[in-house]
Amino acid sequence: xxxxxxxxxxxxxxxxxxxxxxxxxxxxxxxxxxxxxxxxxxxxxxxxxxxxxxxxxxxxxxxxxxxxxxxxxxxxxxxxxxxxxxxxxxxxxxxxxxxxxxxxxxxxxxxxxxxxxxxxxxxxxxxxxxxxxxxxxxxxxxxxxxxxxxxxxxxxxxxxxxxxxxxxxxxxxxxxxxxxxxxxxxxxxxxxxxxxxxxxxxxxxxxxxxxxxxxxxxxxxxxxxxxxxxxxxxxxxxxxxxxxxxxxxxxxxxxxxxxxxxxxxxxxxxxxxxxxx
Numbered sequence: 001x002x003x004x005x006x007x008x009x010x011x012x013x014x015x016x017x018x019x020x021x022x023x024x025x026x027x028x029x030x031x032x033x034x035x036x037x038x039x040x041x042x043x044x045x046x047x048x049x050x051x052x053x054x055x056x057x058x059x060x061x062x063x064x065x066x067x068x069x070x071x072x073x074x075x076x077x078x079x080x081x082x083x084x085x086x087x088x089x090x091x092x093x094x095x096x097x098x099x100x101x102x103x104x105x106x107x108x109x110x111x112x113x114x115x116x117x118x119x120x121x122x123x124x125x126x127x128x129x130x131x132x133x134x135x136x137x138x139x140x141x142x143x144x145x146x147x148x149x150x151x152x153x154x155x156x157x158x159x160x161x162x163x164x165x166x167x168x169x170x171x172x173x174x175x176x177x178x179x180x181x182x183x184x185x186x187x188x189x190x191x192x193x194x195x196x197x198x199x200x201x202x203x204x205x206x207x208x209x210x211x212x213x214x215x216x217x218x219x220x221x222x223x224x225x226x227x228x229x230x231x232x233x234x235x236x237x238x239x240x241x242x243x244x245x246x247x248x249x250x251x252x253x254x255x256x257x258x259x260x261x262x263x264x265x266x267x268x269x270x271x272x273x274x275x276x277x
Contacts, residue, residue, distance in 0.1 A: 001161065002028050002065040004087075008056070008078055010034040010043050012125055013095050014069030015133035019048035023135065024165045033059040039130040048133065061085045065162070066114070068094040073228035076105050083114045091158050093119045097182060098232040099146045099175040107150045115155040118146035119163065120178065122186075126220040138166040144182075146175050183236035188244060190226060191237065193219035 005028045007018040018032050032049035033056055034040050040052035053059045056078065060066055064087045068075055075094060082092060092114045096102060099118045106116045123141035125132060143163040147156055163170050173181075193216045200208070230237055254263045 001025065001158075002091075004029050004031065004063045004065070006031045006033060006060050006063040006066045007049070007069060008033045008060075008066060009069035010036065010039040010049075010052075010130055011069065011128055012132040012134075012137070013121070014067070015039065015043060015048060015130050016135060016137035017067060017069060017095070018043060019046070019133055019135035020138055020166065022048060031059050031063070034130075036130065042130050046133075048135075056081045057085055062087050064090050066090060066092045068092065068096070071225050071228050072096040072098055072102060072232055075102055079106065079109075079111075079114065079116070083111050086113050088113050089155075090114050091155050091162075092116045093159055093162075095119060095121050097186060097229045099178045101232040103146070103148055103150075103175050107148070115152045117151060117155050117159040118175065118178075119159060120144040120146070120182065121163075126218050128222050128225075140167045140169065142169040142171065143167060144178055145170060145172050146178050147172055148175055179233050179236050183233050183240050187229060187233055187237055188240050190218050190221070191230070191241065192244070193217070 002025060005021050005025060007014045007021070007030070010018065010032045014032070014034075018030055021028065021030050029051070030049045031051045031053070032040065032043045033053055034043075035054060037054070040054065043049045044052045051059070060082045062085070063082075066082050066086060068078055070078065072094075075096070079092065082090075086092070090113055093116070094102065096118075097120060099120065103116075103118055106118075121138055121141055121143050123137050125134075125137075143166070145156065145159060145163070160170055196212075196216050197219045200212075251266065254266055
């Protein structure tokens with residue numbers, strides 16, 4: 001299917017994808033690109049990649065598939081470099097958490113060689129770096145494929161076939177819908193987790209147990225990844241934060257109203273939705 005697969009970024013997402021591709025595409029040559037010498041050394045040692053380099057141009061030379069596993073604000077410089085040396089009609093995908101701003105940049109330029117398809121695997125962890133790599137991370141995970149009017153049908157089909165090697169859960173959606181829904185179920189929880197870490201006192205943190213740890217787990221993720229996600233999806237975030245604030249006010253009024261039945265109904269409705277998840 002692909003002869004030369006290049007993974008740009010060898011953190012949790014990229015390293016795990018490289019390791020998985022070694023298994024799923026045994027005839028392909030897997031190349032890893034990273035700024036971290038430690039990541040490159042470990043990826044070679046673990047045989048997650050055939051080649052590992054810090055040089056983008058040499059790494060993507062002749063590639064027919066490139067996957068960007070770096071922060072979303074780094075995509076454009078990488079795409080410009082990739083387009084110079086990749087194979088003709090090479091498929092380039094990402095695993096980023098925002099799509100409207102990314103596709104706006106991609107579609108505003110004419111690419112000589114590459115064809116871009118926006119992808120978002122709904123898998124991951126708060127852990128980061130090459131040490132967190134899990135070759136089974138993508139197995140049976142939900143993959144969101146984003147398609148707009150400028151997406152090449154052939155490239156889209158290739159992207160769908162690629163992710164089909166890992167899971168049957170592949171869902172197509174428009175970029176605006178993607179950013180809205182992911183903003184609700186991924187970006188908002190991260191913002192809330194970060195806020196919780198700010199408001200809880202130091203004495204309280206000393207007695208924090210599993211409930212608090214589970215609720216705030218994602219706040220441990222790197223700001224280098226999340227700052228560009230929040231800023232790129234600012235409009236959605238502001239809207240969904242407004243809705244969250246209204247729910248907080250509702251909860252506060254229920255406490256002030258001293259009606260245990262109304263409070264119970266509020267909690268029961270949340271419990272039912274969570275149980276159905």
